Amino acid sequence: MPPARKRARTYDSAKVRAAVHAQFGNVREAVRTLTPEQLALPTRLGGWTVRELVAHTGTALGAVSRFVDLPEPAGKDVTLLDWPFATAVDADTIADVGRRLAEQNPDLDAHLGDIERRFTEDLARHPGTRLLATGIGPLPLADYLVTRTVELVVHSDxxxxxxxxxxxxxxxxxxxxxxxxxxxALAVKAPGASTEVRIPPFAVVQCVEGPRHTRGTPPNVVETDPLTWIRLATGRVRWAAALADAKVSASGERADLGGLLPLMA
Incomplete structure (x- = not known):
């Protein structure tokens, strides 16, 4: 796990809570429209079907409820920026859980509704400072909710x-x-200031060791859109393919991020 050498940015807790609710609601609305034939379709996640992926997506919120049921840990020794590098887990185990949830919950909308109601109740009972004993270590609830936006956006895609x-x-x-x-997370994995990565309208970071840029147009620039960036960071799209499809532009000798991606397994 790369060390979090950079201080995590501040997120508006109320906006993140609302965003998690909104994206989960978007998933629920879509699931209601799916036919049995569509639920049986394969996905790009190995042998998972759409039904199994939907069931798994519910665990993005279900994990919050599971963690708030545990005793609050004594201290905090990890940061939000550690999370992307600590997500490599047993894919077979996750797939088995997804299949079991899909089998146990034939009414997926009701299943997601139960998860959402419990999640809403838990957020009403706990402040953002409440520490959760997550799989990577103690994280404040407010920080853990930021990770839920990644899970929900990625699985929506x-x-x-x-x-x-x-x-x-x-x-x-x-x-x-x-x-x-x-x-x-990219800036943590490849600290430096020789390359500027632009993901308008949401983010600009500097990374990669080398000469520091001080003024004018940076000599090494990467630019892409938010969804392409998320796909690159999570391994849904490979760097070479994104370049070939003109989904990302890269200029400069230090603008090749292919060896740094994906960030999450």
């Missing part, structure tokens, strides 16, 4: 890719938080 014609919208605040967290 996975579902859109799996079902022709499905168009789950992306809440602007959720997309912004997810983009910024993953951009900052």
């Amino acid at each position: 996975d579902l859109n890719a799996a079902v022709p014609g499905l168009d789950i919208p992306y809440d602007r605040q959720a997309l912004a938080a997810a983009t910024r967290l993953l951009a900052d």
